[in-house]
Amino acid sequence: MPEAWTRGGKPAADLRPPPGESPIIVLVRPQLAENIGAVARAMANGGLFHLRLVAPRDGWPQDRAWRTASGADPILDAARVFPDTPSAVADCHRVLATCPRPRHIVIPVRTARAAAEDLREINGRGLRTAVLFGPERAGLENDDVACADTLVRYPLNPEHMSLNLAQAVMILAYEWWTATEPTPPRRLQTNETTVATKGQLEGFLGRLVAELDAAGFLDPPPKRPGMVRNLRHWFERGEVTEQELRTLHGVVTELSRGRMRRGRPDEG
Template sequence: MSSGTNKKLLSKTQADGEGPAVILIQPQMGENIGACARAMLNCGLTDLRLVNPRDGWPNEKAVSSSAGATLVLDNVKLFDSTEAAIADLHKVYSTAARVRDLVKPVVTAREAAAEMRAHWDAGRKIGLMFGPERTGLVNDDITLTDTLISIPLNPGFSSLNLGQAVLLVAYEWWIAGQEVEDRYLHTGASRPATKAEMQNLFEHLEGELDLTGFYTHPDKRPSMIRNVRNTLQRCAMTEQEVRTFHGILAALSGRKKQRKPEPDAGDAEG
């Protein structure tokens, strides 16, 4: 199993068979086709259509650069015209660096993803069209599409290769259909500490601080306690970390026996 690959979940992707078709118009390099297939499968897409690939098909270089995305490559559909490649689709989005004087709605990849999800839920088939690596889409191809996708990047350097462009658009499609936590704590084999465990730690710490005379001004004690508690809360401690902290407090207070150092070999009596 390759890194980042789960064959059990991969079979579910095949069974679902959902998502827009990716149409590559006259792709030039097999390596780029393979990179596109990899990007597609990263995002659960499997319908890849090629219109007049320059180096023909099949292409061994596409296989070697796909990182095992054979689920996509084994089902590639070949076409000799753009019209034939999109004939069964209801809505087609295209990517182009320049609008080229055509009157066409332009949306970001994120907005396009939301629109595509709505079309898909309504039973409409969708396509994502990408042009050749060197020239991009020509006007005749763009005219056949409904909406242009713009990917706002550094205006001084916005060049993308074909695989990158496919990944950016496909990722937005994927994430628009997922319930994904934007941020979470990875706790390994432990678990997040409960509020009761945190409260116990607070009381242990505050008791030890009382014994040392840390709170020199009784009137400031409540605000100092709140600050210390708030600091520890922000740490998002695990139950293992709480136990470790209890151990640290016990050691500092002298209630844990110190291990006697092992005698050095040079100290042995001769």
């Protein structure tokens, strides 16, 4: 087997990522081509591009991988194949290994989130990083882990740790993307309209209370202050938008009209 080759037929050296660009995902002795394709899809979801395969069981390339990649073909086209783990990481400055089982070694351990933060930091210094994922059934062997300087352990349900290969890559890719994602964790999607001011809300509440007073809904007088407060709290609880306030004004107008009609049956 040549040192490294790709299906695209490009010289493998051209596909070596610039140091610091993004971590290389290394699948060590993967068994199912479908899983390799699903891994490429997960990588694309999380903004990763560089894939290396160590001795894939059924050889490479395999059409079945492309069929499960859901459009992440460029990742598979550029995937490089290596005969063993040391050669797959020889040009990397830092190597992380995903490994759910305790091993009798002295090594730094990171959660997936901390690993992603560290990878951002290390790549930011212009170094080339790789993350090893073991074969589907057995996981990484001790000799593979010996190529790594850091272990990654996902915090997950200890009663059911068995993680699909693409799921394992998905979580790392998701954390890699999230580590610099500026999306605010919580927001109100308001589309074309904006959140109403307290003054606009007050204008609506005043009108509603006046209509309810006219309809006799807020009788008897001793209960009126509490009933108004309860209504007010309900309307204050969410951020009402200007558009919603306009709709609510329309609802009050329409319902009031009905009451006025009922109050004057001769108008029919």
